[in-house]
Amino acid sequence: xxxxxxxxxxxxxxxxxxxxxxxxxxxxxxxxxxxxxxxxxxxxxxxxxxxxxxxxxxxxxxxxxxxxxxxxxxxxxxxxxxxxxxxxxxxx
Amino acid sequence: xxxxxxxxxxxxxxxxxxxxxxxxxxxxxxxxxxxxxxxxxxxxxxxxxxxxxxxxxxxxxxxxxxxxxxxxxxxxxxxxxxxxxxxxxxxxxxxxxxxxxxxxxxxxxxxxxxxxxxxxxxxxxxxxxxxxxxxxxxxxxxxxxxxxxxxxxxxxxxxxxxxxxxxxxxxxxxxxxxxxxxxxxxxxxxxxxxxxxxxxxxxxxxxxxxxxxxxxxxxxxxxxxxxxxxxxxxxxxxxxxxxxxxxxxxxxxxxxxxxxxxxxxxxxxxxxxxxxxxxxxxxxxxxxxxxxxxxxxxxxxxxxxxxxxxxxxxxxxxxxxxxxxxxxxxxxxxxxxxxxxxxxxxxxxxxxxxxxxxxxxxxxxxxxxxxxxxxxxxxxxxxxxxxxxxxxxxxxxxxxxxxxxxxxxxxxxxxxxxxxxxxxxxxxxxxxxxxxxxxxxxxxxxxxxxxxxxxxxxxxxxxxxxxxxxxxxxxxxxxxxxxxxxxxxxxxxxxxxxxxxxxxxxxxxxxxxxxxxxxxxxxxxxxxxxxxxxxxxxxxxxxxxxxxxxxxxxxxxxxxxxxxxxxxxxxxxxxxxxxxxxxxxxxxxxxxxxxxxxxxxxxxxxxxxxxxxxxxxxxxxxxxxxxxxxxxxxxxxxxxxxx
Numbered sequence: 001x002x003x004x005x006x007x008x009x010x011x012x013x014x015x016x017x018x019x020x021x022x023x024x025x026x027x028x029x030x031x032x033x034x035x036x037x038x039x040x041x042x043x044x045x046x047x048x049x050x051x052x053x054x055x056x057x058x059x060x061x062x063x064x065x066x067x068x069x070x071x072x073x074x075x076x077x078x079x080x081x082x083x084x085x086x087x088x089x090x091x092x
Numbered sequence: 093x094x095x096x097x098x099x100x101x102x103x104x105x106x107x108x109x110x111x112x113x114x115x116x117x118x119x120x121x122x123x124x125x126x127x128x129x130x131x132x133x134x135x136x137x138x139x140x141x142x143x144x145x146x147x148x149x150x151x152x153x154x155x156x157x158x159x160x161x162x163x164x165x166x167x168x169x170x171x172x173x174x175x176x177x178x179x180x181x182x183x184x185x186x187x188x189x190x191x192x193x194x195x196x197x198x199x200x201x202x203x204x205x206x207x208x209x210x211x212x213x214x215x216x217x218x219x220x221x222x223x224x225x226x227x228x229x230x231x232x233x234x235x236x237x238x239x240x241x242x243x244x245x246x247x248x249x250x251x252x253x254x255x256x257x258x259x260x261x262x263x264x265x266x267x268x269x270x271x272x273x274x275x276x277x278x279x280x281x282x283x284x285x286x287x288x289x290x291x292x293x294x295x296x297x298x299x300x301x302x303x304x305x306x307x308x309x310x311x312x313x314x315x316x317x318x319x320x321x322x323x324x325x326x327x328x329x330x331x332x333x334x335x336x337x338x339x340x341x342x343x344x345x346x347x348x349x350x351x352x353x354x355x356x357x358x359x360x361x362x363x364x365x366x367x368x369x370x371x372x373x374x375x376x377x378x379x380x381x382x383x384x385x386x387x388x389x390x391x392x393x394x395x396x397x398x399x400x401x402x403x404x405x406x407x408x409x410x411x412x413x414x415x416x417x418x419x420x421x422x423x424x425x426x427x428x429x430x431x432x433x434x435x436x437x438x439x440x441x442x443x444x445x446x447x448x449x450x451x452x453x454x455x456x457x458x459x460x461x462x463x464x465x466x467x468x469x470x471x472x473x474x475x476x477x478x479x480x481x482x483x484x485x486x487x488x489x490x491x492x493x494x495x496x497x498x499x500x501x502x503x504x505x506x507x508x509x510x511x512x513x514x515x516x517x518x519x520x521x522x523x524x525x526x527x528x529x530x531x532x533x534x535x536x537x538x539x540x541x542x543x544x545x546x547x548x549x550x551x552x553x554x555x556x557x558x559x560x561x562x563x564x565x566x567x568x569x570x571x572x573x574x575x576x577x578x579x580x581x582x583x584x585x586x587x588x589x590x591x592x593x594x595x596x597x598x599x600x601x602x603x604x605x606x607x608x609x610x611x612x613x614x615x616x617x618x619x620x621x622x623x624x625x626x627x628x629x630x631x632x633x634x635x636x637x638x639x640x641x642x643x644x645x646x647x648x649x650x651x652x653x654x655x656x657x658x659x660x661x662x663x664x665x666x667x668x669x670x671x672x673x674x675x676x677x678x679x680x681x682x683x684x685x686x687x688x689x690x691x692x693x694x695x696x697x698x699x700x701x702x703x704x705x706x707x708x709x710x711x712x713x714x715x716x717x718x719x720x721x722x723x724x725x726x727x728x729x730x731x732x733x734x735x
Contacts, residue, residue, distance in 0.1 A: 006345065008338070008341050008368070009329075009330070009338070009368075010329075012369070018369065057325050059342070059556065059557040061345055061346070061680070063680060064345065064346060064347050064679065064680015064681065065680065066557060066565070066566070068557075068563065069565045084345045086338075086341060086342055086345060087325070087326075087329075087330060088325040088326040088330065088556070089326055089330045089331075089334075089338040089339065089341075089342060089556060090326045090327070090330065090331060090552065090556060090595050090598040090599035090600075091331060091335070091336035091338065091339050091388070091408075091409055091595055091598060092336065092339060092409060092410075092546060092547070092550050092552070092555065092594070092595070092598055
């Protein structure tokens, strides 16, 4: 199946593009996708102290909804899903 | 008076009598209200009777930094200006950073209180413990940038720091702000109050040091805080690199970037045009506030587009939204030029963008026509018209005069059902978050004592996914009243009064125990032990975490009481009807709204957690607990007896 990725901050910079459509195995979970992205694009970066996930506290959205409220890292992705990774930010 | 943090001297200026006096800062006020917005709200309550004309001589302007300001504590050069707002009729309070706040402390003053009305344009000059008034006749009519430059030349010292109004403030535009350096105390029309007083500028220069009560403890607390800065995943790598432009990315991805006057949220999300990547390419330099190692504020230059050469400090997220997302404009050079013009004229970028967007929607719907706009095609996306309208608003020319006092006043003049499209609470235009998809943020819009101000209780938990004090589902209602109060109280207690940069709250770096979830009093107090210790180290008398949190609740409750005495009721604590009747039309938050019934429930809960009755009136027990029980008598006389 294919999913759409939207990558912000260092993740997008390392990937060389902010949006992409990628092939992933059926039933790939959000956690597996995050691990793959970290290996692929942030391998050289030391983990952020205190971060409890693979992407240093990135806010992860599945079709615009907080991953935390749609199944978290165990959420099985579906064909055509849009997954967004936004690094920790503040401001306002 | 505490042995540190304060000079113990406050400057009182009566412009009607051309008199400048120095009085002792009230130590009891310092204990209960700390400084900043606390001093402002307290003095507004005491000095300006309900019903006072905000643009008359009896209104007041209180410029107050806090005890941390100028102390060397990181990110503490902030100042609050407070008076009765001519835009809303409620408490008007706006804050700014830069160097002006710290310089006022270096000049030896805890605050400046402006009363009366000058006969002629006047400048207040403050230098090393003294002050005098001088004519500003030659400066009247200048932009804020020119005024600052010329005044420094007049004073023959370019090290003065200046806060001033531009042409919009002189015209008493109710959406005029006060500009210091390239920063703005932008919202609620405080520039109009200054213009009505014919006070063009305040210039400050000082060489004294802010006394520190316990230098050793202060150094330790300061070091610990800076260490937390280093470990933050957002401050240096995010804020320092991209400023607040990343909020465009986040709000667009969440589907809460309010587009085209809230009519097209989710349909129009210009990340590619004005998101952090795009704006990041235009950064020319950083421009930090005094004592700030983060330097989130950046100067940007457009090298192409419709207005190449446009340079501005910012635009911050809100300005980017108001002058682009709200108006449908996607040309960054137009955005930068609009932001710069607002700073030059001394106009609030949020109110300007929101009011122009309001006019654009009326035009698109045929409620107004080109006949009324002097031939201007006031349509979404028309950047040339946006720029032209800013000029006309600043000078009150033609259709610009109708827009110059904000969306609500424009709707009153235009009529024909236009009020439905004026997006405001208490007369203050809504900022850049479509709160139909962020319920605690929306409750803050509707209840904040100044009107719809995102910064009085920013729900970073909903916008950034923050986990302090708890992580939340942004669409849920449950628990949002408690969270809204927590955000509002913490913002006032930790930022608006001591004073301290708000971004350290939304980042979470200001709080201890970040991994423990919960909103209990005990846990809340543990989270702010470090800041209470920092303030204690500066000022001397022990300020417990509970005392510090109480300051926030006290100031917010006193401000609400002032609004109640000025005729505000529960009915003023609701979002605009559009957000209760229309759903978000597209995108990740599609289909959501905040119904009137939802708001009824939220308000009931909100009043309860604050200790107010169902009218939103603080009970006597609450006022007593907050040590402002004398307010109960005032409320009793003005309203039926409070609970």
